[in-house]
Amino acid sequence: MAQPFPFSAIVGQEDMKLAFMIAAVDPSVGGVLAFGDRGTGKSTAVRALAALLPEIDVVAGCPYNCAPVATAGLCGPCKGKTPLEVAQRSAPVVDLPLGATEDRVVGALNLERALAHGEKTFEPGLLAQANRGFLYIDEANLLEDHLVDLLLDVAASGVNVVEREGLSVRHPARFVLIGSGNPEEGELRPQMLDRFGLAIDVKTPQDVPSRVEVVRRRDAFERDPEAFHRKWEGEESQLRAKIVKARERIGAIAAPDATIERATRLCLALGTDGLRGELTLLRAGRALAALEGADEVGDAELRRVAAMALSHRLRRNPLDDSGSAARVERAIHEVFGA
Amino acid sequence: MSANEAIATPWRRASLAAAIFALDPLGSGLLVRAGPGPARDALLAALAEALAPGKLTRLPAQIADDRLIGGLDVAATLRTGRPIAELGALSAADGGVVAVAMAERMSASVAARLCAALDSGEIALQRDGLSLRLPARIGVVALDEGLEDERTPPALVERLAFWVQLDSVGHRDIEPALFETWDFAQARLRLPGVRTPDGVIEALVGVGAQLGVDSARAPLFALRAARAIAALRGGECVEEDDITLAAALTLAPRATRLPAPEDESSQPEPEQEPEPETDDKPESEEDQTPRELEERVLEAARAAIPLGLLASLQAGIKARRRSSSEGKSGDSTLSSRRGRPLDARPGSLRNGRLSLIATLRAAAPWRRLREREAPAGDTRRIIVKPDDFRIVRYRQRRGATTVFVVDASGSSAMQRLAEAKGAIELLLADCYVRRDEVALVAFRGRGAEILLPPTRSTARARRALAGLPGGGGTPIASGLDAALVVAEQARRKGQTPLIVLMTDGRANIGRDGAPGRPQALRDALDAGRRIRIANVTAMAIDTAPAASRGAAPTREIAQAMSARYVKLPVADAALVNAAVRGALPS
Numbered sequence: 001m002a003q004p005f006p007f008s009a010i011v012g013q014e015d016m017k018l019a020f021m022i023a024a025v026d027p028s029v030g031g032v033l034a035f036g037d038r039g040t041g042k043s044t045a046v047r048a049l050a051a052l053l054p055e056i057d058v059v060a061g062c063p064y065n066c067a068p069v070a071t072a073g074l075c076g077p078c079k080g081k082t083p084l085e086v087a088q089r090s091a092p093v094v095d096l097p098l099g100a101t102e103d104r105v106v107g108a109l110n111l112e113r114a115l116a117h118g119e120k121t122f123e124p125g126l127l128a129q130a131n132r133g134f135l136y137i138d139e140a141n142l143l144e145d146h147l148v149d150l151l152l153d154v155a156a157s158g159v160n161v162v163e164r165e166g167l168s169v170r171h172p173a174r175f176v177l178i179g180s181g182n183p184e185e186g187e188l189r190p191q192m193l194d195r196f197g198l199a200i201d202v203k204t205p206q207d208v209p210s211r212v213e214v215v216r217r218r219d220a221f222e223r224d225p226e227a228f229h230r231k232w233e234g235e236e237s238q239l240r241a242k243i244v245k246a247r248e249r250i251g252a253i254a255a256p257d258a259t260i261e262r263a264t265r266l267c268l269a270l271g272t273d274g275l276r277g278e279l280t281l282l283r284a285g286r287a288l289a290a291l292e293g294a295d296e297v298g299d300a301e302l303r304r305v306a307a308m309a310l311s312h313r314l315r316r317n318p319l320d321d322s323g324s325a326a327r328v329e330r331a332i333h334e335v336f337g338a
Numbered sequence: 339m340s341a342n343e344a345i346a347t348p349w350r351r352a353s354l355a356a357a358i359f360a361l362d363p364l365g366s367g368l369l370v371r372a373g374p375g376p377a378r379d380a381l382l383a384a385l386a387e388a389l390a391p392g393k394l395t396r397l398p399a400q401i402a403d404d405r406l407i408g409g410l411d412v413a414a415t416l417r418t419g420r421p422i423a424e425l426g427a428l429s430a431a432d433g434g435v436v437a438v439a440m441a442e443r444m445s446a447s448v449a450a451r452l453c454a455a456l457d458s459g460e461i462a463l464q465r466d467g468l469s470l471r472l473p474a475r476i477g478v479v480a481l482d483e484g485l486e487d488e489r490t491p492p493a494l495v496e497r498l499a500f501w502v503q504l505d506s507v508g509h510r511d512i513e514p515a516l517f518e519t520w521d522f523a524q525a526r527l528r529l530p531g532v533r534t535p536d537g538v539i540e541a542l543v544g545v546g547a548q549l550g551v552d553s554a555r556a557p558l559f560a561l562r563a564a565r566a567i568a569a570l571r572g573g574e575c576v577e578e579d580d581i582t583l584a585a586a587l588t589l590a591p592r593a594t595r596l597p598a599p600e601d602e603s604s605q606p607e608p609e610q611e612p613e614p615e616t617d618d619k620p621e622s623e624e625d626q627t628p629r630e631l632e633e634r635v636l637e638a639a640r641a642a643i644p645l646g647l648l649a650s651l652q653a654g655i656k657a658r659r660r661s662s663s664e665g666k667s668g669d670s671t672l673s674s675r676r677g678r679p680l681d682a683r684p685g686s687l688r689n690g691r692l693s694l695i696a697t698l699r700a701a702a703p704w705r706r707l708r709e710r711e712a713p714a715g716d717t718r719r720i721i722v723k724p725d726d727f728r729i730v731r732y733r734q735r736r737g738a739t740t741v742f743v744v745d746a747s748g749s750s751a752m753q754r755l756a757e758a759k760g761a762i763e764l765l766l767a768d769c770y771v772r773r774d775e776v777a778l779v780a781f782r783g784r785g786a787e788i789l790l791p792p793t794r795s796t797a798r799a800r801r802a803l804a805g806l807p808g809g810g811g812t813p814i815a816s817g818l819d820a821a822l823v824v825a826e827q828a829r830r831k832g833q834t835p836l837i838v839l840m841t842d843g844r845a846n847i848g849r850d851g852a853p854g855r856p857q858a859l860r861d862a863l864d865a866g867r868r869i870r871i872a873n874v875t876a877m878a879i880d881t882a883p884a885a886s887r888g889a890a891p892t893r894e895i896a897q898a899m900s901a902r903y904v905k906l907p908v909a910d911a912a913l914v915n916a917a918v919r920g921a922l923p924s
Binding site: 004037038039040041043044047095097098100101103109138139142182204206208211212214215216218219222223 | 365446447449450451453454457458462492493496530539540542543544546547552553554555556557558561562691694
């Protein structure tokens with residue numbers, strides 16, 4: 001199978017890479033939105049992430065990738081099985097193409113079996129495949145509204161409920177939503193924007209040397225993918241080890257009261273609606289601390305993730321032309337001092 | 339032939355681009371903007387000739403997803419009683435080129451599949467119980483016949499290396515092919531060994547930056563093109579002419595601004611941030627060569643930027659903005675996937691969802707007959723044949739709502755109100771034919787009034803309009819705010835809103851109802867910006883008399899809304915009608 005471009009070989013775009021890593025460490029941050037120009041490596045990074053993620057243990061043959069160790073949240077068939085047969089597979093990264101029909105996304109009656117054998121069976125959809133992995137929507141801003149509603153609902157509850165064509169199925173669907181798109185072609189609905197944990201603004205690097213490096217690496221990759229992979233193998237496995245380690249450590253990372261207060265004050269200063277801002281800020285900070293090997297979440301972590309956790313939660317103000325990232329920056333200065 | 343001659347005419351540019359593409363097509367593409375005609379046919383024939391035989395497959399833009407990526411062959415599956423997979427067009431085309439006709443009509447989902455195949459060289463087939471990854475290393479030729487605002491999906495266009503225009507090329511301009519088939523066979527062998535000297539990448543990236551090309555894909559395509567040109571010419575190493583041609587073919591058509599020197603005109607695109615000047619960066623001493631090279635390449639690329647490109651580019655951005663809001667609203671006609679269900683009808687499962695009841699009903703009368711014909715041991719209670727399939731159809735009602743914002747103030751009313759009324763009446767007749775909804779907002783005195791909420795009754799609209807009195811101040815901001823409220827409500831109901839502002843632009847009442855021109859204009863601009871942020875399509879019709887030269891406040895407001903601006907020197911109802919019809923999504 002074709003190998004994607006290695007994640008560690010992506011030039012620059014530190015925010016985007018960090019956001020993906022954070023989501024890989026702690027899926028509960030709730031998805032990543034990468035908005036920006038075309039040709040800035042958004043799709044490349046997502047496809048690279050798939051190869052970077054460590055393999056997961058699944059119940060063999062389970063269409064929903066159930067975890068064999070879990071007791072709660074198993075799908076119907078897996079609950080009945082004892083003992084569970086364990087298999088390993090790569091973490092799913094599922095593409096949700098624009099224009100996918102609803103039955104493809106949630107699953108539907110298996111027509112072939114229904115017609116040929118007269119059996120009523122459920123044909124799992126993309127949400128089932130994405131369980132315990134990532135669901136990638138390119139051009140999320142152009143996705144049709146009814147699909148958006150459906151995704152938000154499932155992403156929030158972690159369960160996909162299908163009631164159609166005489167079927168009644170519930171199955172686990174916990175996934176990290178990754179959206180990308182070009183804001184010039186349409187804005188994302190505010191409800192959807194808010195549900196993404198982290199949002200990053202991806203820009204083309206404006207300095208010539210890094211652009212040259214982008215082209216050089218990509219060219220080397222295209223001419224000889226295998227050699228390129230050998231060259232970056234070390235970096236890739238280091239990064240993978242970092243994610244694995246961070247996943248183990250994250251439970252033990254403390255969030256001191258002072259940090260929580262800072263986070264709250266920052267959100268107050270920015271006037272973000274609801275408490276999702278604070279929670280995401282803390283979770284992202286904790287994941288970052290885990291990645292960096294720190295023991296607790298401190299100011300440094302909060303400052304690093306503040307823009308990506310908060311900039312998309314600000315109220316839009318047509319009179320303030322400065323970008324939301326600049327406003328977050330300003331608020332950080334107010335709360336944390338220079 | 340020198341480098342400049344090789345790309346002197348649109349035909350030469352196009353045929354060179356096609357030749358380069360034919361040599362190294364996988365993961366790349368060619369966008370041909372042209373109507374069907376001899377030039378396009380000649381180009382495609384040359385392309386087919388240059389590719390190995392059988393490597394060019396034609397695809398319709400409206401191809402169904404399962405034909406594109408493959409899936410379960412339902413008819414065969416039913417016949418045999420076990421799943422039979424069917425190869426999709428993309429995996430069948432592995433190693434070759436697909437040409438998509440009428441690419442401007444391509445649905446976003448088809449474009450997404452093509453993009454994924456171009457990116458990764460394979461397709462993931464995960465449907466109907468199948469889960470496969472199949473190789474699909476393809477090149478894409480998109481034949482775009484779009485006239486005005488129909489465009490090939492931008493995500494796909496971005497992934498195509500060469501963009502050529504053949505609209506102005508007649509059959510007399512067609513010249514014989516540059517290369518023989520044999521040349522391609524030779525060049526194909528030579529291509530992997532072509533060396534790229536230092537500084538080439540720097541030069542291409544530098545030229546891209548100066549032309550305002552932000553995508554990293556563009557210089558990569560340029561680099562590949564330069565190597566292909568070198569191979570075609572029989573060289574073993576990329577030379578300056580190769581780079582020049584490559585830049586002219588890949589970077590120049592993507593230019594979003596003209597390169598800086600001796601260019602006195604202002605930046606064509608206000609949104610574009612000025613490029614940080616790279617000249618003062620400390621760089622190594624061997625810097626001289628690449629920079630000089632970059633200058634020369636840039637010179638050639640500039641020559642290849644077609645006249646009027648920037649203007650068309652901006653029009654393209656506007657069209658794109660508009661099409662995006664419509665893209666979200668989805669199909670507008672009979673749909674086989676979404677909307678209010680209609681009756682079921684016979685059809686293939688490729689085209690829609692099965693209507694189980696109707697299918698069974700169709701199969702039921704034949705039960706006895708088929709049971710008798712069925713082979714022994716077939717214990718199926720009911721035998722369904724492909725002919726019995728009934729699919730559900732849905733109707734999706736998605737009309738447009740046109741919100742007229744009419745200036746009924748004293749400054750406007752005296753001269754133009756009657757004419758504006760005439761124009762709107764013409765439009766109403768048009769809306770009636772299209773079954774669109776209209777709403778009417780008037781502003782005068784201290785505020786705005788929604789005279790008519792969205793309605794399909796054009797008679798009511800006409801009555802409300804006829805009774806509209808004139809006179810008083812000009813509170814444009816209030817008028818626009820009210821219009822936006824109406825537009826957003828319409829959108830929530832699934833309509834596509836369009837705001838048409840008719841004013842002389844002389845705002846003199848602010849949002850708070852207080853008089854004062856500067857504040858009033860500021861408020862009006864702010865209201866306009868809100869409309870732009872809400873992504874509502876708008877247009878502004880300036881009814882100020884032609885005599886009032888100089889400041890054109892309506893134009894400013896139009897810019898704030900990113901609206902189309904129409905100045906009516908002589909207000910002519912038919913002209914207004916034509917202008918609005920141009921802005922309406924058809």
